[in-house]
Amino acid sequence: MKVKRYKRVNKYLQFYMNSFGYRPPFQVVIDATFAQSCLKSKINIREQMTKYFGKHEIKLVTTVCVVQETQRLSQSLYGALLVIKQFPIHRCGHEKSPIAANDCIRELICGSGNNNPDHYMLATQDLQLTRSVRRSVVCPLIYLNGNVIVMTKPVDSVKEEAHRRGVDASDQLAEHDVQVLSKLKEIHGLADDSVGDNQPKKRRKGPKGPNPLSCKKPKTKPTTTTTTKTSGAGSSGSAGGGDGGTGSTDSRLRKRKRNRGRGGAASKTTHIKQMFDKIVANISTGGGGGGADTTN
Numbered sequence: 001m002k003v004k005r006y007k008r009v010n011k012y013l014q015f016y017m018n019s020f021g022y023r024p025p026f027q028v029v030i031d032a033t034f035a036q037s038c039l040k041s042k043i044n045i046r047e048q049m050t051k052y053f054g055k056h057e058i059k060l061v062t063t064v065c066v067v068q069e070t071q072r073l074s075q076s077l078y079g080a081l082l083v084i085k086q087f088p089i090h091r092c093g094h095e096k097s098p099i100a101a102n103d104c105i106r107e108l109i110c111g112s113g114n115n116n117p118d119h120y121m122l123a124t125q126d127l128q129l130t131r132s133v134r135r136s137v138v139c140p141l142i143y144l145n146g147n148v149i150v151m152t153k154p155v156d157s158v159k160e161e162a163h164r165r166g167v168d169a170s171d172q173l174a175e176h177d178v179q180v181l182s183k184l185k186e187i188h189g190l191a192d193d194s195v196g197d198n199q200p201k202k203r204r205k206g207p208k209g210p211n212p213l214s215c216k217k218p219k220t221k222p223t224t225t226t227t228t229k230t231s232g233a234g235s236s237g238s239a240g241g242g243d244g245g246t247g248s249t250d251s252r253l254r255k256r257k258r259n260r261g262r263g264g265a266a267s268k269t270t271h272i273k274q275m276f277d278k279i280v281a282n283i284s285t286g287g288g289g290g291g292a293d294t295t296n
């Protein structure tokens with residue numbers, strides 16, 4: 001289970017890094033509710049957080065507003081105050097006049113443009129704060145589930161946003177690539193090829209144009225010219241015909257070859273049968289070299 005939990009958070013972190021530009025050290029804003037819950041469950045926040053994030057470096061921070069509010073509630077949250085004071089105080093802009101912790105965190109994370117520009121993560125047990133942050137910005141949310149620190153799974157709206165950004169990025173990349181390609185082509189004098197980029201598809205169709213049967217015929221020839229002297233003469237004749245230009249003899253030879261080619265296997269077998277019959281006949285009559293004569 002533990003391994004699964006670490007794998008899962010790694011997956012989520014990778015998602016936020018790839019889609020939203022999150023980079024370690026990840027800044028995790030901790031509020032009093034989270035500190036209080038961890039204290040109750042006897043969880044050492046720094047230790048467990050570091051373990052949970054594994055190889056990724058983290059920076060646990062809080063704000064002056066959170067500390068001030070916890071101080072005001074120190075009667076019930078004294079332990080949480082001690083915990084929260086361990087973390088460095090991040091500048092939130094309310095140092096002179098602290099505001100409510102939730103408002104401060106919301107302002108810090110959402111920023112002016114409501115887009116979490118500084119890539120904060122939020123560790124809180126406050127459902128109201130979680131909902132309001134989730135509704136307005138992309139922000140990884142961490143909470144304590146029992147006695148285990150957990151990052152919430154990116155919700156559908158976050159995934160959609162990631163997809164939208166991904167599409168935008170790919171569009172930009174495509175434009176950039178096209179520009180680079182065109183420049184490279186200009187440099188290497190291949191500008192015409194850019195026009196001809198559409199042509200290769202037509203060229204692909206081209207090779208189908210030449211009659212494939214005309215290419216196959218020469219392949220059938222060697223199979224037919226196996227046995228007799230006439231085939232050898234035919235081949236030499238055809239070569240001579242090619243040189244001398246005697247088209248009529250050429251065509252005759254081709255016709256002969258084709259005929260043999262068509263019935264090549266059958267004629268072979270009948271010929272062997274005839275030879276075999278003759279040899280048998282010769283043996284029965286007492287003659288020896290008849291078969292050899294016939295082969296020649």
Ligand SMILES: [Zn+2]
Nearest residue numbers: 065092094104
């Ligand atoms: Zn503040």
